[in-house]
Amino acid sequence: MNYLKNLLNLHADEEERSAVIQNVSKNISFKGANLWILACAILIASIGLNVNSTAVIIGAMLISPLMGPIVGAGFSLATYDFSLLKKSAKNLLVATIVSLTVSSLYFYLSPFKDAQSELLARTSPTIYDVMIAFFGGIVGAISMTRKEKGNPIPGVAIATALMPPLCTAGFGIATFNLQYLLGALYLYSINCFFIGIATFLIIKYLKYRPVVTDNKSYDKKLRYAITVMILVMTIPSFYLAYNLLNEKKFTQNVEKFLNSEFYNNGYTVIYKKVNYSTKKKTIELAFLSKQFDSLEIKQFNKRLSNFGIENTQLIIKQNTSDLKAEILSEINKRSTDVSEKDLQINLLNNELKAYKFENNDLKKEVEILFPEIEELSMGKVKTYHTKDSVSTTTLILYKSATTTDKERLSNWLKTKLNDTNLKVVNEQ
Incomplete structure (x- = not known):
């Protein structure tokens, strides 16, 4: 001892x-x-x-x-x-x-x-x-x-x-x-x-x-005053340290969540912003090519609690036109070598995917079921409605040597592609 x-x-x-x-x-x-x-x-x-x-x-x-x-x-x-x-x-x-x-x-x-x-x-x-x-x-x-x-x-x-x-x-x-x-x-x-x-x-x-001085009363008051100053200085400081510790735990849990749900699945994140505050915590993400529907995003938000992330909203930004400025700002902060041209290419690729429609097997099935059809064109178009609403529609164009049962073709395609809004147009 x-x-x-x-x-x-x-x-x-x-x-x-x-x-x-x-x-x-x-x-x-x-x-x-x-x-x-x-x-x-x-x-x-x-x-x-x-x-x-x-x-x-x-x-x-x-x-x-x-x-x-x-x-x-x-x-x-x-x-x-x-x-x-x-x-x-x-x-x-x-x-x-x-x-x-x-x-x-x-x-x-x-x-x-x-x-x-x-x-x-x-x-x-x-x-x-x-x-x-x-x-x-x-x-x-x-x-x-x-x-x-x-x-x-x-x-x-x-x-x-x-x-x-x-x-x-x-x-x-x-x-x-x-x-x-x-x-x-x-x-x-x-x-x-x-x-x-x-x-x-x-x-x-x-x-x-x-x-100490000769004035005991002054010394006593001074000690009280300095004791109060010490408390005023230390209590907020340790509270601050506690908050910073919680913030560090939060960011570590966020990284574990991202690794488990996105990085390990091969999804490339091109934008990430983690906002930690007592009122509203958010995780904002944007991906290079992957698109998620609202149900998937809802499921990701539910899984946040599995990683110890509470009172937090996961926001996945998929409107590429709104992302360019934010991603460029984030890139500049991190001093990366990605150029604006590279970013523009990625954003344009994401926009093109909204119009892209590929189904090679569908053409073969159409040839068997509707042999009279000579040409088949497939794609997606934006439809602008009243009240400024916009929707994306799958469009099928066809040419046939003889008369084709358009209604039968339309019903079959809607069932096959699970798309009730699909439109079939005869180019002749």
């Missing part, structure tokens, strides 16, 4: 607490050299996102001093140091505004405004981002309280990735893309919250002495 206790002991090799406090206070400030370093790091990260270079982005994260005020906020909450908390919050706000300004200016002036994969990865947070920020924050807080800082600090700077979301938010401002702006700021906020929470927990665990 003592061995295990010594093994997990965080007090071993701990830095003098006065030195830790001094170091935290020093790293909070954003002025002079720190501000210049931050601006340059933002520019480097923006260029990295612009050219889709992971190495450049990592370099920018190593340079960035953004961790300072976030760690300072968590530290000040744990020690009830209100003046340090104000200073941390102020400097974090300054750093955020400077970062957004510099990145927005860069992307506004840059001639290259395509959203690359590195940039798109910072527009939608997941449960993994929460976990990385939290455990990265723990490592950062532990390292900060050691005599030998070692290698963890650079690793934490890379893992928690505070710079890229800010640069992506700047891209959203420069290109007037609200979705990118809000998604990136959302991810940045998650990182800040969970790094701060992790720091708070480690400092509390190490039992750093709270800041």
Whole structure:
């Protein structure tokens, strides 16, 4: 038991607490050299996102001093140091505004405004981002309280990735893309919250002495106020983490459903959009060539519950004329090499299938039953009715050497093809 206790002991090799406090206070400030370093790091990260270079982005994260005020906020909450908390919050706000300004200016002036994969990865947070920020924050807080800082600090700077979301938010401002702006700021906020929470927990665990003044009444009120702030910060954050976990489970179940029902059956999906929200969850799909009737779609919706997908509607888009813009948008997001020409060919093929009618065996049967028929043409036509309604009708044209019982031929074809709306026309 003592061995295990010594093994997990965080007090071993701990830095003098006065030195830790001094170091935290020093790293909070954003002025002079720190501000210049931050601006340059933002520019480097923006260029990295612009050219889709992971190495450049990592370099920018190593340079960035953004961790300072976030760690300072968590530290000040744990020690009830209100003046340090104000200073941390102020400097974090300054750093955020400077970062957004510099990145927005860069992307506004840059001639290259395509959203690359590195940039798109910072527009939608997941449960993994929460976990990385939290455990990265723990490592950062532990390292900060050691005599030998070692290698963890650079690793934490890379893992928690505070710079890229800010640069992506700047891209959203420069290109007037609200979705990118809000998604990136959302991810940045998650990182800040969970790094701060992790720091708070480690400092509390190490039992750093709270800041006290000569005014006991003031100290008591301050502790109540900061306790309320901690609750306001942590409860929504963990609720957010819970929602992100549910969203991840939902997307995994959707993939299992798609694999089982479509991918494994050889159906090619050319468009997929999964919308997860508490009010209305939808799965929108479009296929390269496969068409489903309303009964099949209804059965697919019923089978969603077998995969743990509840309160969700499956929408299969089969009107190809409405799909082109959406599919092109999805293709651009994923940076695939499919050209507009290829997409147009696929859409036209789908439209042609609505008019295509092939039945080689039917011609042979007609020759046996109606030998007088010399030519037989088969196809589908659109019939436009009043009140703007449209229907598709199977049309059979024939030529015969002698008189043919048209009614008998029509009845036989309707029964054979199971199509009561079929029309038979004598071309003579």
